[in-house]
Amino acid sequence: ASWLPQVARLLPRPGAWMQVFRQFMAFPMFATVAWLLWVLGQQSGIDGAAALLVLLVLLAMLLWALGLAGRTRLWVASFSIAAFALLAGAIGQNVVKPLEGSGAVAAAPGQPVRWQPWTPQAVQAALAEGKPVFVDFTAAWCVTCQYNKKTTLASAEVLQALDARGVQTFRADWTRRDPVISAELGRLGRSGVPVYLVQAPGGQPQLLSEVLSVDEVTAALAKL
Template structure:
């Protein structure tokens, strides 16, 4: 693969990443934000450039986060660490933090309390929402979109990233930046081309309902993240995280009451918030969690054996064909392929008829041996099928 082909693949992969399910909750928030900004521009007679500024801030957040991830990967690899795409989701406290964040966003969208994110409604006027520090909300939304995009590997993206991590730092950074540019392009186009923006539905009461409906993809994302967390730290520790989320709901509700003038509820929020943080992070911080992977069923599922390099070599030396599924519980694409293809009776029968041994390399938690094996195939993430 050449540098220019990798750049093109990264850009196309970034475009397709917008269609992947793992980023839908955040991108739906961005779409809602664009429609709110469009409404406020009309009401406050603000220039269209203000909307373009928010599109630029979102795009900058996306590109900056991709570049920061690339720099972190490059730096840690230079220090001898073995990491790949999605490495942050191999850390339980990151999963717990994302769960808490999406849960709070869902409560905010339902109106439990007001807290600005991107274009969320705040108590300030329209001009304040579209100017100044509100741009930081669009930038932060771009950062968050990339963080939650890690479970997905879009077509063209895997090969480009695999190429990037084997190249010098400037080339790797350029490929990651192009991936961000591809992901941000549709939103830049919406904000820079009034004719496209005009195709969005007219603002109205329905936007409040749409905002409330968007809370439920957030809660669905929480369910998925909690399932991933259970694979990493076990169901008992995950139950403590659930308790923390209940306390977070109490804190958010009390904070919302305080915002409406019932100041005495502020103390409930102040007490519940630290307890919520304890519940969410007590069993997910390094050294606090029990033995990892107690629930992970993927490697030991019917017909599948856990992968390791020595087992693979022994089978190949004996002349037995092998199929290896490199996967992770947090990889949405992996789970979809597993249910739609690998678990189909016709596929299993084809493997059985040919005497193929099925090996599963589970990358849910950090595993340097699997990371090295992915690198051997010039891949930087899952899924990979060999």
């Protein structure tokens, strides 16, 4: 602004709005925490997310207690530290405990599971049976992956195209940086997700764009 005084006139003047803005910026931080808790829930389940929430509440109580005065500060802070240590030992393991399960994605009642958990053996078995495959390399913390999953990959047009050609769909969950999936990504010349692969029996794998469109997916499936 010292170099261009005219720019200084465009800047808002200091005032009460600065305090409101500072408080408002807490909400994006809250939203980030909520998203990270969702990511943790994908990895450790509801027990892991709940355990972390309890520990965060106790941590907030401790920070609040440090702002008190006199003996109240000592008693509340001591209780918070003791409770945090006790619960961290009792339920802290749930935060880092992997979620047990097959990795398959649930379908509507009466319908078969559409997305199967990815393994190299499962893909090769499908190709050996003469079935084309579609592989979704994804991760819970990948925003682009989640966008594609909820939009393009969930669209009726894409699902109908998959069914019409008998495509076997696999989902490779890289949320925890599975070494087998990492090796497969390296083989495909990629270092991260999302990666989308379409392959016909006896053909070479075809990689799609990171931000999928319905037209791109249906065009790739039409070539199978």
